Amino acid sequence: MAQDRVESVERALTVLDVFDSTQDRFTLAELASATGYYKSTLLRLLSSLERFDYVQRGQDGCYRLGHAPVRLARRHLPTRQLEAWIQPILESLAQASGETAALVEVTGSHAECRLASVSDSPLRHELRPGQRWRVEHEVSPAWDFPGGIMVCRQITHAEEMPPLWLTLSGPSSRLTPALADRHLNVALAELKRRPAER
Known part of the structure; x- marks a missing residue:
């Protein structure tokens, strides 16, 4: 009216x-x-x-x-279910590795952090929900940042959602691709044991 x-x-x-x-x-x-x-x-x-x-x-x-639109979007029911499924895994991954663990969503040519658990280390990759960056590689949404490395592994979720990736990132002087892969493999195995609610 x-x-x-x-x-x-x-x-x-x-x-x-x-x-x-x-x-x-x-x-x-x-x-x-x-x-x-x-x-x-x-x-x-x-x-x-x-x-x-x-x-x-x-x-x-x-x-x-x-960040306000992202914060509001996270209260949407599918996102809350996603958070309940993934966030405990991210926290375990960050604690075990000492690095920053995140769930990243890819839409078009951009990646966006959906969930994150940031390392307690004073030297760390600061990554927060809502941060976006341009995807530079066809096979991975890894963020190229000075002095750091991000290793990404794609995961499967509800069909109606864009591709989701589990990531581990930190200073390249401490985190290597091989070490990141070992930690990510453990996290992915745990995700398979705890399937998402549909």
């Missing part, structure tokens, strides 16, 4: 809809072009969205999705 519309809310949602794209960062000019809004209007909307972490502004001045 027209009388129930809140124009400012609808404008903010229109801005968020732009991020439903393979492009993960947008300049103010690109957002203005996509929404048809004046830059002054966009700056006010983006300021509010940034305050609640729906968008984030990088040092380059470009905007990307913040």
